[in-house]
Amino acid sequence: MRRLLAAGCALLSAAALAQPATARAAGPKPGGVTAVAPLPANLWLPGTGSAQRLTYTTTGPTGKSAVSTGAVFVPKGTAPEGGWPVLSWTHGTVGIGDACAPSTAGRSDRDITYLKQWLAQGYAIVATDYVGLGTPGVHPYLDGRSAAYSAADMVRAARSVDKSLASKWVVIGQSQGGQAALFTANLAPKYAPELDFRGAVATGPPSNLEGIVSLAGPYIPNLPLDDLTGYVAYILAGLRAARPDFDVDRYLTPLGKKAVADAETLCYDDMVASTKGVGIGQLLNRSLFDAPFFNALRGVMEVPVSGYTRPFYIAQGMVDTTVPIPLTLKLVADLKARNQPVTFKAYAGADHSGNMAASLPDTTKFVANLFK
Structure with a gap:
């Protein structure tokens, strides 16, 4: 959230009432694929061996079945034994209109540069657009639960159409997607127990904005x-x-x-x-x-501060004016007070976007260890 009322950080409410997760209503099986198409070559990440665009079912913000889209990027070469480890990418703010969906509108140079580094390391990347971006209904912006469901169901959907993908996966997200990554880390083990969820990386995640x-x-x-x-x-x-x-x-x-x-x-x-x-x-x-x-x-919007069972990493730029560091420091303090498995590092001189590249050497090692 770019510069969102940074001057008001000291006025955060101290209240912390727990919010229950939305129960899912009956409907089509989450992660079921309803359409598959080749992703146009101009939307491929550098180093992609094959790419597809999927339409799949997931769980919407009211717990009812909903539809999302997303892209699957598989590295060049032969998959390792057990399949390509999967990175579920949760993108930052692009807008909430249908024309903004990254799987059709494309991605920023910043995101392409970042994601190609992960692809080059041998991770298959599955990238949800989120519910409502290019699909029926309005995208519920910053609804962390529905974004988490979209991210997890994107893994289910991708694995059903490409058997070279492993069941082991992590989620990585930036900004809005960083918040989505935290919700995914909190919810995925119970929401998608048949998958082997290993952990998460969140760069510049908005929190405490409510x-x-x-x-x-x-x-x-x-x-x-x-x-x-x-x-x-x-x-x-x-x-x-x-x-x-x-x-x-x-x-x-x-x-x-x-x-x-x-x-x-x-x-x-x-x-x-x-x-x-x-x-x-x-x-x-x-x-x-x-x-x-x-x-x-x-x-x-409220980011959970307990209930995490997998390790996760939060990276924060120290000169970030989009998500000011006091917001993240409060989040991390709340997480550590509850003995959650969080690793946190602040990066001197890094702004909101620069935090992605600044943290990459550390997060690369962190994710590699999750797959050991």
Whole structure:
């Protein structure tokens, strides 16, 4: 979340009510593949031997069956004994409109550079688009549980169409995807017990944002951060998609309703352009600092701080203005206080994107050890 109310870090709420995982309603088997197509060559990662685009079933934010898409990248060469170890990639913010799905829209140079390093090490990469990105419904942005289900079911789907993939897997994600990776680490062992889940890497994962966002209201002045209003609109649109029974519109001005509607279709660059010069306060007709809003947002976004049974790594840039380090330090403190299997390292001089490359030597070793 780029620069999301960094100045409000010290005002985080100390409350920590546990949120139960969403129960899944009956429906098609998660991970079932409904369509397979070759991935166009211009969307391949460097070093790819074969690639496909899948449409598959998963579990949506309300526990009902939903549909997601994603791409499978298999390295060149012959798979090792037991198959290619699998890396489930959870991407960062691209927008929540259908046109933003990476398996059709492509990936940033930053992500391509990062992912090709993993592919070159002999990992098959399966990359979900998440529910609602290119599939029916609105993408429930920052709903960590549905993103985790999409990531796990992407592994199931990929293995059903490519027998060279092993059952052992890890999840790695950046930014929004870092949050998804943490939720996956927490939920995957029970959600997909037939798979051999080894652990996770989260770079720049947003956390503790529910307390920050809940401080917003009409009184927030315009801030010189071009993308901040767009991000808040994404969060509100994602909340409405994840909790359709919660009335988000009651907090919005007419301009706010338009911005949230735009958020449902516009990808990141266009969303930033559409909200240029618009302050967060102009979106809201009342304070978000009330129990119904906070509890709804917390139920979607709050990163679990207990219940992890596999090792996971959190990497944080020390000059990250997208996910400021105080937010992550609080998360790590909460995890360590509960004796969770977390490894944490902060990288001097690294910003939000730079953290990916800065941490790669360490995370490469960490992941290699998970597969031993």
